[in-house]
Amino acid sequence: MEPPAGYTKASPGQVCHLKRSLYGLKQASRQWNTELCSKLLAFGLTQSPHDHCLFYKHTTDSFLGLLIYVDDVLVTGSHSSDIKALKAYLHQLFTIKDLGQAKYFLGLEIARGSDGTHLNQRKYILDILQDTGLLLCKPAALPFPQGLKLESKGRSPLAEPDQYRRLVGRLLYLNLTRADITYCVQQLIQFMNDPYTSHWDAVVHLLRYLKGCPSKGLFFPATPSATVTAYCDADWASCMDTRRSISGYCIFWGGSLISWKSKKQPTVSKSSAEAEYKALNTLVCELLWISYLASDLQLPISTPIPLWCDNQAALHIVANPVFHERTKHLDIDCHVVRNQFKAGFVSPLKISSQLQVADLFTKSLGKVQFGVLVSKLGMKDVHLCPT
Structure with missing residues (x-):
């Protein structure tokens, strides 16, 4: 072991026995987390088993x-x-360093009003556009052109792939408040290893969309x-390379969007009903986790939770307790949907495809349909002129 730079008291062959962690060492973050958590527990706080933060x-x-x-x-x-006592204890x-009321936190701009709280990442977006x-x-009206589907091979390889990787990585963090670009980022991040010019063109189109609405964000x-x-x-078999399906969901607490996701399914589905059923399974698992957090915070949740799906066949599979040819090949863990339905935790319901908000997370939509569904997410532009 070589002593850290600047430390001259060690003799050859000696090692350091650290009583406290130092910045730059691999164990520094773990030691800091252990120390902070122990002090918070000593203050009488309880660490959530479902989210250790x-x-x-x-x-x-x-x-x-x-x-x-x-x-x-962040303290609330x-x-x-009670807040002052906790701050004094930590100090x-x-x-x-007490920054007072939260206005800017990890790139999130927080604006409060009598009617609610607005979260956006305007400065973060403008920094990306500037760089x-x-x-x-x-500006562009849509994140992606309608019906656009990216493939692993494009016209020609990108000359500077590192620039693409850095940019998509920054867009990934933007998903914290911009649910309207979640599907686009999910598509772009698949080509980090070998990006082509067609992928870069898609990123530029997405940035042009963000240019037109940098202040848009979540409203609570x-x-x-x-x-x-x-x-x-x-979206069944939508991946042009693997023919795997895209799952998407969104969860609202009252009128507030609190969770959303767009992800490629790990296996190939044999039918659209199977793809929808797997998407239901992912959503129910997320709802269970949210219910556990709500229990920690002593927040009541009305059950059964309405679970809107636009595939009638998938709803029949949930309600039918008998295995048959269309479901016997599914993994057992997929049937958590049926178990929670029987337990009264969720209530799967049919909804029209035109009203399916989760369509935003599975495909590139047209301008009219995209605008209608984004308005249902509860997203607002904090700097939008009333006129």
Whole structure:
């Protein structure tokens, strides 16, 4: 072992026995997390078993919650005295810097009002446009042209693939508030190893769309609600290279979008019904996790949860307890949907394809349909002129 740079007291052959972790060492982050968690637990907080970044404390008349990301902390609570006591405790241990009310956190811009809270990443988007030289480009109406499907091989290999990788990586973080580009980013990230010019053209088109609405983000109304609603969809055999399907879902708590996803299924589906059923399974697993978090925070959830799907055959598979030729090849874990339906946790319902919000996460839509579905996500532009 070689001593760290700047340390001259070690003799040849000696090793360091660290009493506290140092920046730059591989175990530094683990040691810091262990130290911070132990101090928070000593304060009386409880670490959530379902999300280890969440700490909370309940009493008969108060609530105190804390979220950590490395050494950045968000604190909330029902009483300001509890928040001040926690801050004083942490400052005594670690010498923290109190930034007051959260307005900017890890690239998220937080705007509060009497009607609710708005989250957006406007500065982050403008920085991306500035770095790529597209700040003055002509805006596009859609993230992707309607019906666009990317393939692994394009016209010619990209001359600078590292630029593509860095850019798509930055767009991946943008998914925190921009659910309207989730499907596009899911498509682009598949070609990180070997990007072609056609993939770069798709990225540029997506940036032109962001140029037209950099301030758009998620809006969370101040009105409380215990109603959870979920939508799921699948685009059967849509991958041009593997013929695997794309699953997509979105979950609303009241009128607020709280979870969404677009992902290629791990196996090839034999029918559209099977693809939709696998998408239902993914959604139900996410709903179970959300219900566990809600239980930690003592938030009530109305059950059964409406689960909207536009495939009638998939709904029949959920309701039919008998295995038959169309379902006997499915893995057992896929039938968590049927089990939760029988337990009364979810209630799968039929919805028209034109009203299926999850279509946003499985395919490239036309301008009219895209605008209608995005408006249903509860996304707003905080800097949009009323006129």
